[in-house]
Amino acid sequence: MSEQPSPSTGKVVSSCDVVVVGAGIGGLYALHRLRSLGLDVQVFEAGDGVGGTWYWNRYPGARCDVESLFYSYSFSAELEQEWEWTERYPTQREILSYLNHVADRFELRRDIRLETRVTAAVYDEAARRWSVTTDRGDQVMAQFVVMATGCLSTWQIPAFPGVDSFQGERYHTGNWPHDPVDFAGKRVGFIGTGSTGIQAIPQIAKTARQLTVFQRTPNYAIPARNAPLRPGDQREVKARYREIRERMRTSPSGLPFAVAERAVLEEPPDLYLEALEEAWQAGGPPFLMMYRDVAVAEDANAIVADFVRSKIRETVRDPATAELLCPIDHPIGSKRICIEIEYFETYNRDNVELVDVRHSPVEEITPTGLRTSERTYELDVLVFATGFDAMTGTLLRIDIRGRGGVPLRERWADGPRTYLGLQVAGFPNLFTITGPGSPSVLSNMVVSIEQHVDWIADCITDLRAANLDTIEALPEAETIWVEHVNEVGAMTLYPKANSWYLGANIPGKPRIFMPYVGGVGVYRQYCDEVREAGYQGFVRSSPAGPADAPSPRAFATVTRYSKASAT
Numbered sequence: 001m002s003e004q005p006s007p008s009t010g011k012v013v014s015s016c017d018v019v020v021v022g023a024g025i026g027g028l029y030a031l032h033r034l035r036s037l038g039l040d041v042q043v044f045e046a047g048d049g050v051g052g053t054w055y056w057n058r059y060p061g062a063r064c065d066v067e068s069l070f071y072s073y074s075f076s077a078e079l080e081q082e083w084e085w086t087e088r089y090p091t092q093r094e095i096l097s098y099l100n101h102v103a104d105r106f107e108l109r110r111d112i113r114l115e116t117r118v119t120a121a122v123y124d125e126a127a128r129r130w131s132v133t134t135d136r137g138d139q140v141m142a143q144f145v146v147m148a149t150g151c152l153s154t155w156q157i158p159a160f161p162g163v164d165s166f167q168g169e170r171y172h173t174g175n176w177p178h179d180p181v182d183f184a185g186k187r188v189g190f191i192g193t194g195s196t197g198i199q200a201i202p203q204i205a206k207t208a209r210q211l212t213v214f215q216r217t218p219n220y221a222i223p224a225r226n227a228p229l230r231p232g233d234q235r236e237v238k239a240r241y242r243e244i245r246e247r248m249r250t251s252p253s254g255l256p257f258a259v260a261e262r263a264v265l266e267e268p269p270d271l272y273l274e275a276l277e278e279a280w281q282a283g284g285p286p287f288l289m290m291y292r293d294v295a296v297a298e299d300a301n302a303i304v305a306d307f308v309r310s311k312i313r314e315t316v317r318d319p320a321t322a323e324l325l326c327p328i329d330h331p332i333g334s335k336r337i338c339i340e341i342e343y344f345e346t347y348n349r350d351n352v353e354l355v356d357v358r359h360s361p362v363e364e365i366t367p368t369g370l371r372t373s374e375r376t377y378e379l380d381v382l383v384f385a386t387g388f389d390a391m392t393g394t395l396l397r398i399d400i401r402g403r404g405g406v407p408l409r410e411r412w413a414d415g416p417r418t419y420l421g422l423q424v425a426g427f428p429n430l431f432t433i434t435g436p437g438s439p440s441v442l443s444n445m446v447v448s449i450e451q452h453v454d455w456i457a458d459c460i461t462d463l464r465a466a467n468l469d470t471i472e473a474l475p476e477a478e479t480i481w482v483e484h485v486n487e488v489g490a491m492t493l494y495p496k497a498n499s500w501y502l503g504a505n506i507p508g509k510p511r512i513f514m515p516y517v518g519g520v521g522v523y524r525q526y527c528d529e530v531r532e533a534g535y536q537g538f539v540r541s542s543p544a545g546p547a548d549a550p551s552p553r554a555f556a557t558v559t560r561y562s563k564a565s566a567t
């Protein structure tokens with residue numbers, strides 16, 4: 001970074017080409033890739049270490065739902081070959097070691113300022129630069145800002161009455177202490193039964209004296225069938241990595257498994273039950289890719305959901321508890337599918353109790369426990385696995401102001417609007433990694449992150465080659481894209497669940513289906529076509545004026561997506 005006076009304020013500030021906010025998988029790769037273009041890059045990270053999600057979410061049982069060999073960077077063949085994964089699904093600890101290795105191997109740390117939160121980013125139209133401010137008082141002028149702030153990085157606790165009065169130990173899984181938490185001999189209350197709860201509950205149950213799980217919504221969970229990776233299997237994947245990665249990039253969800261051609265509604269019960277059993281025994285996310293009609297046809301979805309419910313009833317000995325654990329209010333797959341290890345078996349333990357708070361709601365958290373409408377629970381520890389203000393929450397906590405000083409909070413008052421999930425009209429040279437309107441949380445996110453970073457790096461390279469300094473999305477292109485994202489979302493069963501994909505977990509948050517469900521491969525094609533067509537839907541400019549004639553039909557190609565490709 002260099003020091004220079006800010007044209008607008010006259011104050012001495014630092015300057016660089018790019019400020020990257022966040023040092024998770026996205027921020028680390030953005031730094032590496034943009035630095036390799038010769039750009040001067042400064043990363044700010046709120047945590048005191050790199051790794052993002054895998055730095056913060058250290059709760060017992062934290063693990064990735066994507067297999068380790070696929071949840072990894074593809075940008076360096078050497079890295080791919082040298083890193084040895086130990087299990088089919090990597091633990092938080094293993095991913096964090098991997099990301100620290102990446103930071104060291106590519107000498108990233110020297111450009112990352114830790115324990116520094118970006119509080120504001122304001123576009124200075126005269127200077128054609130962003131002024132970025134941090135909670136440590138830094139002010140940096142940058143030509144580009146890359147928000148690698150994460151989709152699931154602002155954890156939240158519901159506003160239960162009395163929530164701050166609790167005198168025992170209190171934890172949120174998304175902000176877990178660095179030192180191990182000792183549950184031995186303690187009465188633990190656990191709130192939240194989504195992906196995280198399903199991972200943490202079996203682990204905490206092993207040592208707690210009593211574990212009481214307060215459940216509002218039961219969720220579908222597929223067995224992980226986790227196991228140590230056999231050296232031969234790892235070698236085989238490594239030998240074929242180029243081909244496998246290509247398959248992942250062009251797939252619907254960034255995984256190397258194709259969605260089957262077969263439709264459950266076209267098969268007799270004995271055939272589909274056999275197929276489902278086989279997929280259940282194999283475990284993991286491919287279970288939902290067995291049939292192409294599960295995501296779009298309610299009857300097909302009901303068959304698969306019934307199968308999963310039958311497995312829950314087989315596993316949980318107490319019939320009343322089993323019924324409570326059976327999801328009934330949303331289609332399978334319309335919320336993030338959970339991958340479990342001994343989750344349902346945990347309810348067979350004598351020290352675990354399930355409380356249905358839909359039937360008897362939490363009325364108050366007291367200094368010594370929790371009171372529902374039916375009874376009081378005395379607790380030593382309260383654990384919240386209550387999720388995140390997903391996709392927009394972290395961005396909107398930064399005071400981002402674009403042209404004319406317009407705050408992003410105002411632009412997004414009715415829900416997020418982006419062009420390709422990469423940019424917001426009126427916010428030139430500001431990019432979002434896995435922003436709303438891109439496949440993001442519906443995909444293997446490493447694949448989506450790499451695609452976004454590569455697109456941004458190419459975009460900056462092309463700008464510089466054309467002697468231009470600014471790129472911004474056209475409002476018309478943004479509108480066409482937002483309509484397309486909504487349209488495609490509406491073809492699926494996703495909007496049928498009250499999920500965080502829709503912002504339903506945050507009171508007052510606009511109900512918009514935020515991720516792009518069209519698939520990683522289709523989406524990548526759109527992004528590539530936009531670039532090949534000279535950044536269709538964007539306007540690029542220099543201080544002398546716009547270089548491209550903006551086309552109002554900016555994104556006319558958004559018609560290719562059909563119901564068939566939704567599956």
Ligand code: FAD
Binds near residue numbers: 025065119
């Ligand atoms: P993050 O890892 O969230 O990193 C963002 C960073 O930005 C954070 O470190 C944060 O501190 C920092 N930051 C935010 N705001 C500021 C600010 N204003 N100033 C400075 N720093 C800031 N994805 C999958 O594909 N498969 C999975 O199985 C999977 N499992 C998950 C399990 C859990 C428990 C969670 C929470 C997420 C999971 N994800 C999974 C999603 C996961 O978030 C992504 O895979 C990936 O790690 C995101 O990387 P990122 O760099 O985009 O964001």
